[in-house]
Amino acid sequence: MSAPLLEVSGLSRSVPVGGFLSRSRRTLLKGVSFSLERGEIVALVGESGSGKSTLARLLARLDTPDGGSLRLGGVDVLAEERRGASLAYRGRVQMVFQDPFASLNPVHTVAHHLERPLLRHGRASGAELTPRVHALLESVGLTPAASFAQRYPHELSGGQRQRVAVARALAVEPDVIIADEPTSMLDVSTRRGVLQLLRGLTRERGIGILFITHDLASARHLADRILVLYAGGVVEAGRTADVLSAPRHPYTRLLLSAVPDGADFLRAPLPVKAAAGPVPPRGCAFAPRCPHADARCHDTLPAEHHPAADHVVRCHLESSKGVSNDAAVPS
Amino acid sequence: MRDSIRRLFRHRKAAVGGSILLFFLVLALIGPWLVMDPSDLVGRPHQPPSGAHLFGTNGQGQDVLAQTVVGARETLAVGFAVGALVTLVGALIGVTAGYLGRRVDDALSLTTNVFLVIPGLPLAIVLGAYLPSGPLRMVAVLTVAGWAWNARVFRAEALSLRNRDFVAAAAVAGESRARIVARELLPNMASLLGSSFIGNTLYAVGAQVGLEFLGLGDVGSVTWGTNLYWAGNDAALLTRSWWIFVPTGVCIALVGFSLTLLSSAIDELTNPALKAPPAVAAITPVTSAAQAEPQPPGVVLSVRELCIDYATERGPSRVVDTVSFDIAPGEVFGLAGESGSGKSTIGYGLLRLLPPAARISQGRILFDGTDVTALDEEALRAFRWAKVSMVFQSAMSALNPVLTLGEQFHDTLAAHGRTTRAASYARARELLAMVGLSPELVRAWPHQLSGGMRQRVGIALALALEPKLVVMDEPTTALDVVVQKELLQRVLELKARLGFAVLFITHDLPLLLALSDRVGVLQGGKLVEVDTAARLRTDARHPYTRLLLSSFPHLNADDATGPTSNVSLAAPERPPALAALSGGHR
Numbered sequence: 001m002s003a004p005l006l007e008v009s010g011l012s013r014s015v016p017v018g019g020f021l022s023r024s025r026r027t028l029l030k031g032v033s034f035s036l037e038r039g040e041i042v043a044l045v046g047e048s049g050s051g052k053s054t055l056a057r058l059l060a061r062l063d064t065p066d067g068g069s070l071r072l073g074g075v076d077v078l079a080e081e082r083r084g085a086s087l088a089y090r091g092r093v094q095m096v097f098q099d100p101f102a103s104l105n106p107v108h109t110v111a112h113h114l115e116r117p118l119l120r121h122g123r124a125s126g127a128e129l130t131p132r133v134h135a136l137l138e139s140v141g142l143t144p145a146a147s148f149a150q151r152y153p154h155e156l157s158g159g160q161r162q163r164v165a166v167a168r169a170l171a172v173e174p175d176v177i178i179a180d181e182p183t184s185m186l187d188v189s190t191r192r193g194v195l196q197l198l199r200g201l202t203r204e205r206g207i208g209i210l211f212i213t214h215d216l217a218s219a220r221h222l223a224d225r226i227l228v229l230y231a232g233g234v235v236e237a238g239r240t241a242d243v244l245s246a247p248r249h250p251y252t253r254l255l256l257s258a259v260p261d262g263a264d265f266l267r268a269p270l271p272v273k274a275a276a277g278p279v280p281p282r283g284c285a286f287a288p289r290c291p292h293a294d295a296r297c298h299d300t301l302p303a304e305h306h307p308a309a310d311h312v313v314r315c316h317l318e319s320s321k322g323v324s325n326d327a328a329v330p331s
Numbered sequence: 332m333r334d335s336i337r338r339l340f341r342h343r344k345a346a347v348g349g350s351i352l353l354f355f356l357v358l359a360l361i362g363p364w365l366v367m368d369p370s371d372l373v374g375r376p377h378q379p380p381s382g383a384h385l386f387g388t389n390g391q392g393q394d395v396l397a398q399t400v401v402g403a404r405e406t407l408a409v410g411f412a413v414g415a416l417v418t419l420v421g422a423l424i425g426v427t428a429g430y431l432g433r434r435v436d437d438a439l440s441l442t443t444n445v446f447l448v449i450p451g452l453p454l455a456i457v458l459g460a461y462l463p464s465g466p467l468r469m470v471a472v473l474t475v476a477g478w479a480w481n482a483r484v485f486r487a488e489a490l491s492l493r494n495r496d497f498v499a500a501a502a503v504a505g506e507s508r509a510r511i512v513a514r515e516l517l518p519n520m521a522s523l524l525g526s527s528f529i530g531n532t533l534y535a536v537g538a539q540v541g542l543e544f545l546g547l548g549d550v551g552s553v554t555w556g557t558n559l560y561w562a563g564n565d566a567a568l569l570t571r572s573w574w575i576f577v578p579t580g581v582c583i584a585l586v587g588f589s590l591t592l593l594s595s596a597i598d599e600l601t602n603p604a605l606k607a608p609p610a611v612a613a614i615t616p617v618t619s620a621a622q623a624e625p626q627p628p629g630v631v632l633s634v635r636e637l638c639i640d641y642a643t644e645r646g647p648s649r650v651v652d653t654v655s656f657d658i659a660p661g662e663v664f665g666l667a668g669e670s671g672s673g674k675s676t677i678g679y680g681l682l683r684l685l686p687p688a689a690r691i692s693q694g695r696i697l698f699d700g701t702d703v704t705a706l707d708e709e710a711l712r713a714f715r716w717a718k719v720s721m722v723f724q725s726a727m728s729a730l731n732p733v734l735t736l737g738e739q740f741h742d743t744l745a746a747h748g749r750t751t752r753a754a755s756y757a758r759a760r761e762l763l764a765m766v767g768l769s770p771e772l773v774r775a776w777p778h779q780l781s782g783g784m785r786q787r788v789g790i791a792l793a794l795a796l797e798p799k800l801v802v803m804d805e806p807t808t809a810l811d812v813v814v815q816k817e818l819l820q821r822v823l824e825l826k827a828r829l830g831f832a833v834l835f836i837t838h839d840l841p842l843l844l845a846l847s848d849r850v851g852v853l854q855g856g857k858l859v860e861v862d863t864a865a866r867l868r869t870d871a872r873h874p875y876t877r878l879l880l881s882s883f884p885h886l887n888a889d890d891a892t893g894p895t896s897n898v899s900l901a902a903p904e905r906p907p908a909l910a911a912l913s914g915g916h917r
Binding site for chain 2: 261
């Protein structure tokens with residue numbers, strides 16, 4: 001089997017806190033591993049502070065991780081390109097930002113936003129430039145393209161801006177797009193269109209998309225696989241249908257129970273204890289809030305457990321459920 | 332860009348300032364050919380103004396008019412040159428430091444700070460003593476003494492722009508650092524560059540005249556500063572020869588005035604917050620039969636044909652259009668709508684908390700029999716919070732960051748009646764416990780709380796005076812789903828216990844349907860459908876309601892393919908002009 005399109009293993013990041021003499025650091029991401037295949041959408045879900053955006057910035061090479069490896073098509077890019085991302089990497093991995101009101105430069109036209117990556121990566125030049133810009137705008141549904149190309153960001157609605165941002169990411173013909181909550185700032189009636197656009201890209205062009213979201217419902221509709229992040233670590237991962245229909249980790253169950261869906265969602269109690277203080281240094285990060293936690297959970301970090309093929313969960317309660325489950329997993 | 336230049340010409344301050352400056356620029360350019368040679372000894376010294384010498388003669392017997400006109404040339408040339416150089420050097424160093432950060436920033440900031448600590452005038456004097464004489468010396472001296480402050484300003488601006496997503500997006504697109512600074516950051520600083528250039532020119536003219544007056548310039552040249560220097564040397568004051576120094580003084584003052592006007596005009600044009608909002612034309616309220624009807628019993632709030640207009644440069648824009656609804660005591664009424672639908676404006680309108688540019692142009696708001704739209708300031712103060720209170724979207728900006736929670740409760744309670752601090756704190760503890768927080772938090776500061784805790788404090792504050800209605804404007808939009816559910820469960824529990832009614836405003840229709848008894852759907856300022864939550868869920872009538880409902884993906888129902896997507900294509904993308912008027916989130 002060939003190497004996956006994008007493979008991340010043990011990625012960590014921490015930032016210094018306090019004044020310039022203080023040596024304490026805060027961990028944002030610890031040992032995250034996953035892979036992304038061609039034409040696949042992987043959803044990354046978690047609450048704010050779980051490290052979603054940190055991971056996005058690491059993959060977009062806007063920040064540098066403390067440890068771990070990042071392989072693009074089998075090549076360890078962090079080891080190869082120590083002084084920052086190469087142009088070739090930028091040409092293969094693109095990002096769509098959360099806030100389309102901030103990610104387009106107010107002083108440049110739409111055409112300028114699309115021409116720059118085309119020129120910079122040698123994808124088009126001279127006379128082909130304008131037709132390419134128009135083709136890009138049409139591919140994201142902004143027609144008439146000639147009119148949209150001349151506008152400035154403030155002349156567009158939120159949904160239109162986000163489409164321009166997607167077009168900019170597409171300009172370099174990337175293999176991977178990191179979409180950091182691309183719809184959370186948009187009005188609901190325009191969200192579906194942007195999501196359908198992303199889905200179409202994976203089908204038509206085989207682009208792999210890492211879809212970062214806090215909304216389990218849109219993850220369910222868009223993603224092939226899902227990663228649940230809590231306090232900087234992956235607590236559960238697997239095929240979307242498996243994880244959301246039979247969640248194994250108590251945190252995944254908690255997230256699911258909080259999605260506003262159905263008439264009596266507010267009546268069902270939340271399976272959680274009141275949040276108590278910061279994440280503990282030892283044991284399972286979720287233990288202080290977990291209604292099922294026992295002494296083991298507060299002491300040792302649970303190991304990865306495979307309840308089914310392609311389903312990973314980090315929870316003591318799951319791994320102690322008996323051998324029959326484990327035995328079924330070809331390792 | 333062209334647009335902003337056109338606006339600059341229409342601005343009154345800019346027009347006056349610009350004309351004065353233009354006059355002096357023309358004078359400096361062609362004036363010297365129209366007057367006699369300023370260094371010629373044309374008459375007797377200290378002659379008052381006469382037909383031959385309009386401004387008289389100075390202590391040497393030179394023509395004052397010629398000296399003033401010719402002096403403008405070097406003074407303004409040096410002023411603008413220094414203004415441009417100081418801005419350029421300051422911007423380059425500041426933006427480089429701010430954008431690159433870390434060690435580059437440390438080194439450049441240290442240098443900047445050292446230059447800021449050295450007093451400018453002595454530095455200029457020392458430098459002036461070592462450099463060869465001439466106008467270029469003045470330019471060099473003033474630039475070295477003046478760039479540091481600008482570097483600080485531009486560094487701060489670059490720091491705030493650096494974290495904007497479009498800079499990250501440019502980096503992801505593979506742009507080089509130099510290009511990001513030159514093409515992404517600097518164009519966004521155009522207005523700062525403009526006003527800094529004007530401000531620096533002002534500094535340069537002033538400092539130059541000051542140095543020359545002290546005799547530190549080239550006393551052989553003819554500038555406004557040396558004119559004053561010679562006036563002083565030739566005892567113009569002692570001989571009461573006012574005509575020698577007044578023309579130069581007036582010129583300097585006028586140039587300074589014009590630059591100040593221009594700089595303030597640029598500020599006002601680029602920062603809309605400094606501009607006075609356009610006045611809303613008074614509209615004579617038309618009271619229709621429906622509005623005049625008395626409030627029916629069993630209703631705590633009646634909104635009757637409410638219209639709210641925003642004043643814009645293109646005339647009034649109707650944001651809320653003939654909206655009517657009733658809320659029963661203890662009821663949760665939901666208002667759903669997208670940005671620009673006017674949902675937040677209605678919420679603020681109920682408490683008459685609209686921004687200055689907005690006004691209720693029609694309709695009535697009846698609360699317990701009183702017409703809220705007719706209350707005067709005094710009655711309004713008593714009405715707000717005691718009868719209707721509000722929970723805001725951003726809990727951090729709703730809480731005062733420099734007061735402890737206990738003090739904020741005391742402020743609220745004391746504003747509505749005499750109460751001691753001890754009694755307020757006791758009530759604050761009680762309220763905090765009620766929303767599920769530790770009573771000991773009365774001594775905490777807002778920044779010590781998480782987003783969910785702050786929003787709980789917001790709810791406790793809203794309930795402090797036991798109002799009959801609480802307006803909640805997107806109180807959970809910024810929160811995680813788990814925290815949102817905890818908070819809403821608490822609100823419903825408190826409502827059951829205390830019996831207040833809730834007007835809940837959000838764009839999240841599934842949430843609203845689970846929470847509310849009845850829901851109203853707003854589109855473009857109009858209430859298109861009002862019904863019970865149960866009926867809206869199953870058979871919504873208005874196509875827009877159905878579109879909204881279908882836009883939210885469901886977790887359980889198997890609608891992976893979704894309803895026909897042409898419904899969503901039919902949704903009009905609102906023009907941004909309307910979206911910009913939204914009161915709430917984007």
